[in-house]
Amino acid sequence: MSLDDPRTIHLADYTPFTHVVEQVHLTFRLAPGATRVISKIAFAPNPDSKGGAFFLHGEDLKLIHARIDGESVIPNAAEGGITCDVPEGPFTWEAEVEISPQTNTALEGLYMSNGMYCTQCEAEGFRKITFYPDRPDVMAPFDVRIEGELPVLLSNGNPAARGDGWAEWSDPWPKPAYLFALVAGDLVNHPDRFTTRSGRDVELNIWVREPDLGKCAFGMDALKRSMKWDEEVYGREYDLDIFNIVAVDDFNMGAMENKGLNIFNSSAVLASPETATDANFERIESIIAHEYFHNWTGNRITCRDWFQLCLKEGLTVFRDQQFSGDERSHAVQRINDVLALRARQFREDNGPLAHPVRPESFVEINNFYTATVYEKGAEVIGMLKRLVGDEGYSKALDLYFSRHDGDAATIEDWLKVFEDATGRDLSQFKRWYSQAGTPRIAVQESFDNGTYTLTLSQSTPPTPGQPDKEPLVIPVAVGLLSPNGDEVVPTRVLELTEAEQSFTFDGLSAKPVASILRSFSAPVVLERDQSASERAFLLAHDTDPFNKWEAGRALAKDVLIRMITEGAAPDPALLTALENVARDETLDPAFRALALGLPGQDDLAQTLYQSGRTPDPLAIYDAVQQLRKAIAEQLGTTLSDLYDDMAVHGPYRPDAGDAGQRALRQAALGFLSLLDGGVRAQSQYETADNMTEQLGALACLLDIGKAETALAAFRHQWQEDRLVMDKWFGLQSGLAAPAKAAAAVHRLTEDPGFDWKNPNRFRAVMGGLAMNAAGFHDPSGASYALLTDWLILLDPVNPQTTARMLTAFETWKHYDADRQGLIRENLERLAATPGLSRDSSEMVGRILG
Ligand code: ARG
Ligand code: ZN
Numbered sequence: 048m049s050l051d052d053p054r055t056i057h058l059a060d061y062t063p064f065t066h067v068v069e070q071v072h073l074t075f076r077l078a079p080g081a082t083r084v085i086s087k088i089a090f091a092p093n094p095d096s097k098g099g100a101f102f103l104h105g106e107d108l109k110l111i112h113a114r115i116d117g118e119s120v121i122p123n124a125a126e127g128g129i130t131c132d133v134p135e136g137p138f139t140w141e142a143e144v145e146i147s148p149q150t151n152t153a154l155e156g157l158y159m160s161n162g163m164y165c166t167q168c169e170a171e172g173f174r175k176i177t178f179y180p181d182r183p184d185v186m187a188p189f190d191v192r193i194e195g196e197l198p199v200l201l202s203n204g205n206p207a208a209r210g211d212g213w214a215e216w217s218d219p220w221p222k223p224a225y226l227f228a229l230v231a232g233d234l235v236n237h238p239d240r241f242t243t244r245s246g247r248d249v250e251l252n253i254w255v256r257e258p259d260l261g262k263c264a265f266g267m268d269a270l271k272r273s274m275k276w277d278e279e280v281y282g283r284e285y286d287l288d289i290f291n292i293v294a295v296d297d298f299n300m301g302a303m304e305n306k307g308l309n310i311f312n313s314s315a316v317l318a319s320p321e322t323a324t325d326a327n328f329e330r331i332e333s334i335i336a337h338e339y340f341h342n343w344t345g346n347r348i349t350c351r352d353w354f355q356l357c358l359k360e361g362l363t364v365f366r367d368q369q370f371s372g373d374e375r376s377h378a379v380q381r382i383n384d385v386l387a388l389r390a391r392q393f394r395e396d397n398g399p400l401a402h403p404v405r406p407e408s409f410v411e412i413n414n415f416y417t418a419t420v421y422e423k424g425a426e427v428i429g430m431l432k433r434l435v436g437d438e439g440y441s442k443a444l445d446l447y448f449s450r451h452d453g454d455a456a457t458i459e460d461w462l463k464v465f466e467d468a469t470g471r472d473l474s475q476f477k478r479w480y481s482q483a484g485t486p487r488i489a490v491q492e493s494f495d496n497g498t499y500t501l502t503l504s505q506s507t508p509p510t511p512g513q514p515d516k517e518p519l520v521i522p523v524a525v526g527l528l529s530p531n532g533d534e535v536v537p538t539r540v541l542e543l544t545e546a547e548q549s550f551t552f553d554g555l556s557a558k559p560v561a562s563i564l565r566s567f568s569a570p571v572v573l574e575r576d577q578s579a580s581e582r583a584f585l586l587a588h589d590t591d592p593f594n595k596w597e598a599g600r601a602l603a604k605d606v607l608i609r610m611i612t613e614g615a616a617p618d619p620a621l622l623t624a625l626e627n628v629a630r631d632e633t634l635d636p637a638f639r640a641l642a643l644g645l646p647g648q649d650d651l652a653q654t655l656y657q658s659g660r661t662p663d664p665l666a667i668y669d670a671v672q673q674l675r676k677a678i679a680e681q682l683g684t685t686l687s688d689l690y691d692d693m694a695v696h697g698p699y700r701p702d703a704g705d706a707g708q709r710a711l712r713q714a715a716l717g718f719l720s721l722l723d724g725g726v727r728a729q730s731q732y733e734t735a736d737n738m739t740e741q742l743g744a745l746a747c748l749l750d751i752g753k754a755e756t757a758l759a760a761f762r763h764q765w766q767e768d769r770l771v772m773d774k775w776f777g778l779q780s781g782l783a784a785p786a787k788a789a790a791a792v793h794r795l796t797e798d799p800g801f802d803w804k805n806p807n808r809f810r811a812v813m814g815g816l817a818m819n820a821a822g823f824h825d826p827s828g829a830s831y832a833l834l835t836d837w838l839i840l841l842d843p844v845n846p847q848t849t850a851r852m853l854t855a856f857e858t859w860k861h862y863d864a865d866r867q868g869l870i871r872e873n874l875e876r877l878a879a880t881p882g883l884s885r886d887s888s889e890m891v892g893r894i895l896g
Pocket of ligand 2: 337341359360363
């Protein structure tokens with residue numbers, strides 16, 4: 048559980064596999080309770096091997112027989128697999144095993160969802176399918192034969208042959224086992240085609256259950272746009288004759304980039320105007336892009352070992368963020384990405400689960416598919432790009448693709464292409480990959496004789512196992528505004544490399560107002576004591592849209608913190624500033640909607656904790672409610688004008704323009720509902736022709752405690768739609784009044800629709816509770832106990848989803864002694880559960896510290 052858990056795997060212990068795999072042939076004889084998997088694998092000695100026994104991973108496999116070069120062998124059982132005496136030269140391994148997809152509730156390996164067979168092999172699920180060197184540095188071409196009485200039988204690569212009750216697939220591109228996939232079921236397809244720029248005609252399909260066929264068009268459009276974008280921006284073309292996407296209802300994460308056969312959580316691909324919100328459409332577009340982009344960053348070039356996970360994930364997140372920015376709005380995209388980074392990654396970095404972008408050890412790799420690896424991993428690439436420039440970045444990427452195509456690569460390889468392409472020494476920059484924690488940057492300013500001096504100092508707080516930190520290379524984008532609001536120094540990237548460093552700007556006629564960390568040029572906390580008037584000035588005049596928004600956010604945060612800690616009243620200056628932004632028609636509605644969004648309660652709790660205070664979730668909740676009321680009262684007319692003006696007419700379209708208008712209108716409705724008793728929300732609920740407006744209205748009604756009728760109507764309308772009902776569950780648990788949250792969520796768990804083995808449903812309810820900060824931290828401890836009870840129940844069924852949900856407790860040390868005591872009790876109760884999974888025991892051990 049702790050650092051000395053005997054199950055710990057270390058980056059430093061990497062050794063190559065004893066053999067290489069030249070070809071894999073798999074036959075599946077599908078049967079729900081007893082599927083036979085027959086493998087035939089050509090092994091040859093690996094010239095890079097350091098020796099050692101021949102070992103194949105395997106878990107929960109019933110071995111029927113094994114042969115080497117046609118002769119029966121009896122392998123020896125070993126921890127997590129088998130060993131076997133093998134010939135000195137090349138040989139063929141054959142094995143037949145039996146597995147039971149039907150009883151596989153962990154949703155890892157081959158399992159069943161609604162009568163359909165599907166797989167999830169990343170990270171280490173292939174070993175539950177057959178004996179194999181289940182490690183990403185072993186890459187091989189796969190041929191697959193599927194036998195089963197189902198209309199659709201899919202695997203990776205190109206279709207090779209098919210007949211009645213069987214199909215064969217051949218994937219020419221060598222790949223690691225984690226990219227293997229198989230799907231078999233009674234599915235229908237939404238077809239399309241794409242011609243690559245070199246003229247390859249590619250068949251595209253999204254495979255779904257029949258009732259979902261009307262929800263595929265948007266995903267397909269997003270796929271084609273992604274394919275085109277990767278050609279135009281990265282010069283990367285698709286490399287097979289077919290690309291399949293399958294929607295699955297039971298899935299532990301968002302989606303999976305299996306070669307030529309992406310498998311998606313149905314929530315991450317299915318959308319129609321009536322059933323999906325603007326936010327859902329946006330998320331689907333980015334996940335489709337993400338999985339598609341993995342074809343080059345992840346599949347053609349994969350990771351040597353799981354410690355290098357950020358090599359594919361950080362880069363692919365960076366690429367999908369670029370894509371979404373290009374397709375929609377860079378400003379809005381950046382703000383949303385930073386909001387998510389702060390909410391999830393900063394939170395992780397500031398607690399017991401903090402770890403480097405490239406971790407150095409793990410017990411269960413599934414626990415490291417984290418915001419740090421993904422989102423901070425993407426930020427690190429954004430910094431690299433800023434430091435070497437756009438041209439340097441594109442040269443480095445070209446080199447990466449040409450040098451490492453077909454490789455299982457490392458972060459060292461990645462940085463080396465940047466060094467070789469740009470001549471820049473990245474040895475100090477590399478610390479971003481090994482040093483955990485969010486750096487703080489303190490700011491001092493002086494102005495003398497036309498010269499403005501900016502002194503920046505950096506420090507990174509200690510994190511588990513890393514008490515002392517070294518200075519990082521931090522690109523700090525800065526612009527200067529003159530007191531009349533004109534930009535006098537356009538954005539310049541300062542490179543902060545020392546613990547403390549000064550930068551000067553000459554020839555200024557007056558002391559400027561600095562806009563620091565433009566576009567959020569580095570994932571750091573800027574510690575800057577700035578007056579409310581300077582913040583309001585930047586909110587009004589900054590030319591950098593991110594910092595413009597940030598100034599408003601900082602202003603609101605300062606006001607809220609004073610309300611929470613000093614009982615101050617809502618500051619009229621904030622209300623005026625917000626009103627000005629809300630009314631400013633030169634600003635994109637989506638931006639204005641973001642500017643009207645208040646800091647989240649968990650964000651405020653983090654901020655309080657970081658400034659040495661103990662957050663009281665109820666006091667935070669009250670202050671936010673009070674400020675919302677004050678905004679509603681002060682901006683009443685502006686808001687009702689916006690509500691009317693932002694109405695979108697004509698048929699629903701999910702594009703950024705319409706979505707931005709709806710977002711601003713929804714922000715207005717949220718405030719207005721506090722004043723009008725829900726009249727507008729009720730009528731919007733009744734007339735909405737799309738889920739964005741229907742759900743938005745429902746949320747407002749819930750917020751003011753007037754949703755009973757609408758909730759019943761919603762359920763009646765949508766009870767057959769799983770994804771919509773997830774929203775019904777999630778909204779109620781997320782918006783339950785603090786003191787009643789545990790009781791309300793308990794009631795939801797007794798609802799016949801609470802199918803807790805379905806990860807989406809479980810997450811809707813329990814994730815909703817965890818995000819309901821005041822409700823989760825109810826002083827009685829009822830919510831802690833409720834969540835823990837359910838995690839104890841879920842752990843043996845689905846360890847991955849259980850372990851993931853445990854992050855609800857990662858901030859526990861920030862709270863008062865009573866709450867800490869209650870949480871500790873629950874975590875210890877969970878830790879003491881007999882047979883607790885490796886996933887959950889590692890998490891609970893790390894959280895307890
Ligand atoms: N590679 C997938 C993606 O980022 C996610 C796989 C997550 N796997 C896991 N075991 N948590 O697109
Ligand atoms: Zn990914």
